[in-house]
Amino acid sequence: MAIPAKETYVNYQQHYHNDALEFDYWRKEKFSPTEIRRNQSVYALCNIKKGAKVLDVGSGRGWFSLYAAKQGADVTALDLSEDNLQKIKAVDPRITTVYGDACDVPIKDTKYDLIVALEVMEHLVNPQAALLNWESLLKPGATLLITVPYKETILYSLCIHCNKKTPYNAHLHSFDKAALIKLLQESGYQIKESHLFLHKLLTLLRINGITKRLPFCIWKHLDRLCALFGDKYSFIGIKASLKPDKS
Numbered sequence: 232m233a234i235p236a237k238e239t240y241v242n243y244q245q246h247y248h249n250d251a252l253e254f255d256y257w258r259k260e261k262f263s264p265t266e267i268r269r270n271q272s273v274y275a276l277c278n279i280k281k282g283a284k285v286l287d288v289g290s291g292r293g294w295f296s297l298y299a300a301k302q303g304a305d306v307t308a309l310d311l312s313e314d315n316l317q318k319i320k321a322v323d324p325r326i327t328t329v330y331g332d333a334c335d336v337p338i339k340d341t342k343y344d345l346i347v348a349l350e351v352m353e354h355l356v357n358p359q360a361a362l363l364n365w366e367s368l369l370k371p372g373a374t375l376l377i378t379v380p381y382k383e384t385i386l387y388s389l390c391i392h393c394n395k396k397t398p399y400n401a402h403l404h405s406f407d408k409a410a411l412i413k414l415l416q417e418s419g420y421q422i423k424e425s426h427l428f429l430h431k432l433l434t435l436l437r438i439n440g441i442t443k444r445l446p447f448c449i450w451k452h453l454d455r456l457c458a459l460f461g462d463k464y465s466f467i468g469i470k471a472s473l474k475p476d477k478s
Contacts, residue, residue: 262294264439265429268454269466270294271447272428273349276376276468279304283344286368288333288361289351293319293326300326307343309336334360342370349378350466352411353402362418366477374470375420379406381427381467411469420471427464430457434465 262270273295279285281303287296290308293315300306300323307327308319316328331337333351346365352358369375383405390397406414412422433439433454442450457463 264443265434267443268433268439268447268450269429270298272426272451272454272466273347273376273378273468274298275447275451276426276470277345277347279345284341284370286336286338286343286346288336288346288348288365289354290319291315293322295347295349296326297323304345307338307341309333309338334364336364336368338368341368342373343368344370344373345376346373347376347378349376350380352377352379353383353404353406356403358404358414359418362415362420366419366473369473372472374423374472375415376468376470377411377415378466378468379404379411381462381464382407406467408467408469411467415469415471419474419477421474423470423472425467425469427458427462427467428454429465430454430460431463431465432457432460 277299279299279302283304285296285299285304285306287293287299287306287308290296290310291312293308296306296308296319305327306325307329308316309329309331310316311330311332313330316330319326320328329336329338333348333355334357346369348361348365352361355361365375380402383402385402385405386399387396388399389395408425408427412425415422438453439450442453445453
């Protein structure tokens with residue numbers, strides 16, 4: 232007689248701890264041409280100034296934290312993986328690393344010029360809880376930059392442990408521009424600007440690889456030109472600040 236599998240549930244904090252141990256996000260291979268253009272698009276949105284205090288929420292592999300530190304920013308990387316945080320610190324000891332949850336950041340006495348949450352919101356059970364939590368961490372007039380997959384079709388598989396649908400890449404939410412703006416506004420933020428970037432046509436036709444030697448400023452125009460073929464972009468980035476009554 233077959234023995235029923237024991238149901239095993241892991242909370243999301245433990246999930247991201249295990250995720251960093253099971254998958255080598257610090258692989259020796261360099262970023263792909265598409266990842267490089269993704270990163271460059273984010274850098275362009277930030278305009279990081281020397282000495283700026285920056286909080287990288289869900290820092291993961293640390294690509295943004297390491298870049299911001301090289302620009303002279305005072306960077307704090309926040310993540311649920313101690314392994315990733317240790318690796319970030321090993322590469323650049325100037326970066327402050329904090330083990331913590333995006334929805335309950337364990338930082339109480341510091342305010343930041345820039346908070347970034349790059350491809351984080353789609354992973355959170357309660358994205359609004361995180362947005363409300365970050366309010367007290369922003370200086371008056373400071374910027375919050377959110378990037379998420381744009382109009383993502385979330386795919387599922389059946390978990391062998393709990394026998395329930397499980398989303399690939401642990402993505403729980405799909406956002407379009409209107410939904411993300413509404414979430415930010417309802418959480419006490421005002422929108423400064425929004426941008427779609429990394430058109431899927433460039434990836435599909437491998438143009439990112441073919442044009443990898445092009446300066447970013449030229450590639451960016453090519454990416455915008457692809458809007459003629461529809462808004463099939465991979466990501467949306469929105470810059471916001473606290474509403475005056477929240478500052």
